[in-house]
Amino acid sequence: MLKRTLLLTVLATGVSANETPITGNVQSSCSIYTTQEGVYGNPSIDELSTKVADGGVNPVVRVDTSQAGYYTAKITTPTQFSTSPTLNDVLNWTGDVNVNQVSDVGMANYDADKITYNTTHEYDLTVAGSTWFEIESGVTYGVDKPLPGGTYVAKVVAECIAK
Amino acid sequence: MWKWLFISLFATQAYAHEMTPTYFELKPSLYDNVYVTQLSLFNKRQDVEYYEVNVYDENFNPIAFATKDKVLKVPTYGKSILEIYVRRKDVDEVTYVCTQSMLLKENVGSTGVTSRICSRLK
Numbered sequence: 657m658l659k660r661t662l663l664l665t666v667l668a669t670g671v672s673a674n675e676t677p678i679t680g681n682v683q684s685s686c687s688i689y690t691t692q693e694g695v696y697g698n699p700s701i702d703e704l705s706t707k708v709a710d711g712g713v714n715p716v717v718r719v720d721t722s723q724a725g726y727y728t729a730k731i732t733t734p735t736q737f738s739t740s741p742t743l744n745d746v747l748n749w750t751g752d753v754n755v756n757q758v759s760d761v762g763m764a765n766y767d768a769d770k771i772t773y774n775t776t777h778e779y780d781l782t783v784a785g786s787t788w789f790e791i792e793s794g795v796t797y798g799v800d801k802p803l804p805g806g807t808y809v810a811k812v813v814a815e816c817i818a819k
Numbered sequence: 820m821w822k823w824l825f826i827s828l829f830a831t832q833a834y835a836h837e838m839t840p841t842y843f844e845l846k847p848s849l850y851d852n853v854y855v856t857q858l859s860l861f862n863k864r865q866d867v868e869y870y871e872v873n874v875y876d877e878n879f880n881p882i883a884f885a886t887k888d889k890v891l892k893v894p895t896y897g898k899s900i901l902e903i904y905v906r907r908k909d910v911d912e913v914t915y916v917c918t919q920s921m922l923l924k925e926n927v928g929s930t931g932v933t934s935r936i937c938s939r940l941k
Binding site: 683684685686687688689690693694695696706715717720726727734738791793809810811812813814815816817818819 | 834835836837838839840841842863864866915922930931932933934935936937938939
């Protein structure tokens with residue numbers, strides 16, 4: 657009885673069997689994620705800094721690439737405020753970018769291999785996956801001059817350029 | 820434990836800007852001496868709703884182009900198809916099509932992140 661049922665089942669499914677292909681296509685792409693917004697701390701009267709030691713928060717940007725070797729990432733630290741009170745003296749900007757997390761060990765040399773010019777840090781994304789970039793930004797005002805009270809906003813630019 | 824899970828979710832919250840394809844092609848359009856290409860922009864950034872489109876040569880000098888809106892409104896988790904038209908005389912110069920996020924003043928914290936993605940001519 658069991659054999660007959662099994663045979664019927666096989667026959668029934670055999671007759672109606674049809675190949676349904678599932679096709680997919682992974683195309684290369686780049687995504688830029690802002691995983692952490694930055695905050696300036698005010699460690700001294702003439703200084704703003706995103707360093708944790710200075711009471712700030714470093715912004716973190718994640719760049720994902722789906723295929724290796726297709727993109728260059730460029731991270732540019734700020735050199736001006738987009739919002740601030742009126743400032744009459746010189747601003748001295750500092751900035752740095754470091755890889756703080758990777759999804760693949762092949763990205764271990766990204767920091768050593770990066771090219772830095774002006775305030776831009778350029779990374780060749782030679783491995784597919786996710787890379788987290790931690791950005792430091794700091795600014796001092798004049799010579800020990802107190803920064804006026806108010807809101808200060810500066811922008812980091814994260815770019816993904818196809819090669 | 821729930822408290823840690825909650826904190827962890829906040830810590831990993833992320834907003835993304837994505838554009839495809841990596842390499843685009845310019846093809847003749849319905850209009851004489853005008854070429855066209857299509858790109859797709861996906862906005863997962865909750866702090867951004869507007870993106871600016873630009874076309875550049877290999878040295879990032881701007882090139883004249885036409886599109887429906889040079890500043891696009893793309894709602895969060897929304898997708899927009901960009902149709903970019905360039906004159907035939909400029910086709911040899913075109914190298915990049917870029918989209919750049921535009922941050923609204925009220926949505927920017929102490930340091931905002933402007934994201935820019937550039938696709939390249941195949």
